[in-house]
Amino acid sequence: MGYLGADYTIKSWLLTTDHKRIGLLYMISITVFFLLGGAAATLLRLELMTPRGDVFGSPDDYNRSFTIHGVFMVFFFLIPGVPAVLGNFLIPLMIGARDLAFPRLNLMSWYIYMIGGLFTLYALVAGGVDTGWTFYTPYSTMFSNTQVIAAALGIFIVGFSSILTALNFIVTIHTMRAPGMTWLRLPLFIWAHYATSLIIVLGTPVLAITIILVAVERLFKVGIFDPAYGGDPLLFQHLFWFYSHPAVYIMILPSFGVISEIVTAFARKKIFGYSFMAGALLAIAVLGFLVWGHHMFVSSQSMYAGMIFSVLSFLVAVPSGIKVFNWTATLYKGSVSFKTPMLYALGFIGLFTIGGLTGLVLSTMATDVHVHDTYFVVAHFHYIMVGGMVMAYLGGLHFWWPKITGRMYSEFWGALSALTVFIGFNLTFFPQFLLGYIGMPRRYYEYPEEYQVLNVMSSAGASVLAVGYMMPLIYLMISLKVGKIAGPNPWAASGLEWETSSPPPTHNFLDTKIVTSGPYDYELQEFADMQREVQEQGIV
């Protein structure tokens, strides 16, 4: 039973330094935070069914719920999601390594994540936070009477977990590749995690500093952000978005890696434009640091600054476009099959495209003035983060589930869940674009009656979405007991991770892998045969 059966004690899990087991520890923890965040979202959508407040006792409870929803989802699910679970599990396997470069640091990262999570949970039970996940000053420093410090401290701590994991990935990718695994032979999954790790290492410290400044102002009344004490409230927004815009790429780049693996495996064709795909990842990582001001077009930032941020935001859309173009071109002349992971991947491409293109409305200054801080923005980033990251995460989970557990899940239920999530997602969030353009501001507990129809539609869609998300939770669990034995490579996919048993042994590989060709050499195996077959039939 590979690494899973190496030892069954609780201690063997809690003190493990095996990257695969740590990946599973993360999988369980982020699922818990996803469910908590989802519970908060359910309450929010229930409240918004009617224009008046009725579900929550007071606006304060509503405000606390959207804050905790945002904090859990962003910092405890979306950011760690793909890297800490799939990245942890797969990076050493994909490059033919025994483990990450620093296995004990890896375990420590998980403990740091859990401590950060406990602080934030404490903030929740001790009364909650009502600042929104964006913690804008001076509201968060001088006006909110809630547990700002505890929540912010939780985020501060979990940031170090990200930084350490990223460092671990960077060192591993630099130093532990199997013989012959050159940079241009790396799977795009690895490139994506490399680019993400760079952003994490460069950006997260800025978030840490910002949180310290918030805490200092709040505790000691030192004027940093509050003009009443001589501070500058916009300074916070610059610092916050300097991290948090790149952070949206921290959430999405690993997903690009996942989708590239799935699309090639189910089109049975080498990725189209490999070097441009890798280059686009790095370009996004760099340009992503230069566009933070597009969150501040109406903040009173200077007009000329706004222009520069606007034009750079259009430019950062170009490498994102390259990704979608090349996935599409990969399907061309492929041999496409529609297994569950592929259904999720196709769903990702659709939702990410809509999310990215509506980003143009926000990057264009004149239209952003109107839709900024309305439901249009809410819809946009849910398309990217939930439509994008969560679809990719689920796609990746289904793709590598046989590798992780050694078992196959029910293909029927898998396909049904992919379809339900896709439909439920659009029903939930598409109406929010319309709602935003007709003017409904975000973070509203009560709203004018003319917005009710679209809100009811959105809430109804959310119930479909919730069902879609619960399904995998159930059938994946069931597959552990009754699933068919998967064997080392159920998808006949290329990549070193498929060359070892499922689940892999604790040491990953029994022999040293020597790499002699680039990734995704699918056509080498069967295309020639197929083509010959077709031609022979033509001759006959």
Place this chain on the structure above:
Amino acid sequence: MWEFPLFPDSASTFAPKVDALYIGLMIVSAAFTFAFCFFVLFFAVKYRRGSKADRSNIRDSSPLAEAIYITVPTLIGIGLFMWGAIIYFELVSPPGDSIEIYVTGKQWMWKAQHPEGSSEINELHIPAGKPVRLIMTSEDVIHSYYIPDFRAKQDVLPGRYTSMWFHPTKVGRFRLFCTEYCGTEHSRMGGWVTVMEPAAYEAWLEGSSETTGLAAEGEALFRQYHCSGCHGANSTVKAPPLEGVFGGPVPLLNDPKDPQSGSKIIVADERYVRDSILRPMEEVVAGYEPLMPSFAGQIPEDDLLKLVSYIKSIGRGRQTRTLTDRGMSEGEGAASNITDFMGGTSANGGTN
């Protein structure tokens, strides 16, 4: 209740322009979305496993294709950017003859003060067919003044003035929202903007003014806070007289602490007047000693507005553009332009 408008009411000169741009963006987005969906589904079905479609000459890269992927979106992007920038430029450039109204946001209400003296809460009465400029500040946290039917929005910050303008074209009542989350009653911090025929507006102003006007009240405050003691005509302290200052160029010392440091020219606008009252040491008029005490914490926002309004009334007529907070004032020194670039911090930089 069961109808679905795709657009809010179109009630200002911005609305048709912003909507046209939005439609343009939607056409581009829809074209790309449908193209992607079409090709993804078409290829996926045509080249499904087992189909007999021709698969000869497979290529896994094409520099030409990549060049097209890069240049076409870049060019479309630059075009859309410019279209948006032109309209945005208009959105932040109020015409010189705007009616100017002061707005103060606080948890959780909007107070508007008309120059003629009337003030109102969570309401704004304005005439149709005339540009209106709002000069806004907050007493506590950041708020944002948003009128969807005008397609106009601007954050309102504590400690500085921001401004927005619009040109209402339609008589009616339009919703006003706060769109920057500001605490418990955020979703209730709003009201109505009432656009009236100009004659009705005049009548409304007459009927609702209890006072002689903001500037006149400001004049009284000017004495009450003892500003006149130094700036008055027969004072013994050497302070600059304020007649004709507003709207004109002011020479400032490069280094406020050093009278020999040379000077730079700025244009006196609302921001300058406000900062001169609250942080007089930061911008010292060339030729004067830095003697003025700071009034920070002593003058409430309402009174500040009245003082600014008074100093404006004795300034040099109407100035054309005063959006220093957008980094737009023409005569600004290079140094302050750099700080403006990073978010107008010059209005607020440093401590006192």
